[in-house]
Amino acid sequence: MWQALLTVVIALPAALDRQLQRDAGISNFEYGVLAQLSMADETTMRLSDLARVCDSTQPRLSKVMDRFEARDWVARRPDPGDGRYTLAALTGAGRQKLVESAPEHVAQVKRLVFDPLSAAQRRHLEAALTRIAATVRRELEGG
Numbered sequence: 001m002w003q004a005l006l007t008v009v010i011a012l013p014a015a016l017d018r019q020l021q022r023d024a025g026i027s028n029f030e031y032g033v034l035a036q037l038s039m040a041d042e043t044t045m046r047l048s049d050l051a052r053v054c055d056s057t058q059p060r061l062s063k064v065m066d067r068f069e070a071r072d073w074v075a076r077r078p079d080p081g082d083g084r085y086t087l088a089a090l091t092g093a094g095r096q097k098l099v100e101s102a103p104e105h106v107a108q109v110k111r112l113v114f115d116p117l118s119a120a121q122r123r124h125l126e127a128a129l130t131r132i133a134a135t136v137r138r139e140l141e142g143g
Contacts, residue, residue, distance in 0.1 A: 016109070023101070031098070034098040044089040047061060076088050
């Protein structure tokens with residue numbers, strides 16, 4: 001079981017990266033950043049919060065933001081509520097990139113993760129992964 005989990009944890013992101021690079025010219029991480037921004041209130045988030053939900057370091061996210069700004073996919077600005085923070089806002093071009101990238105990505109996720117499982121197996125997997133994720137989050141939060 002452990003070896004199978006390791007394969008999923010290591011190989012699945014690599015397979016998703018390969019598909020996204022081929023079809024959209026972005027990485028799985030970059031797709032995730034665009035997706036998180038698209039789901040945020042007013043498609044805007046503090047960079048520190050975005051780094052946290054994307055499980056990223058600030059320097060890694062900053063490099064992605066530099067590339068995204070150069071492509072006009074995001075706009076950064078100081079947080080008017082607290083100037084110590086920087087906000088990232090998804091632009092129309094960024095939303096369009098996400099929309100164009102999503103169909104093939106979703107199809108790949110479906111093919112690799114959901115299609116091999118029955119409905120009952122998907123429910124059991126969700127329950128198991130939810131428990132594991134909660135335990136891992138608690139560990140990372142120091143508790």
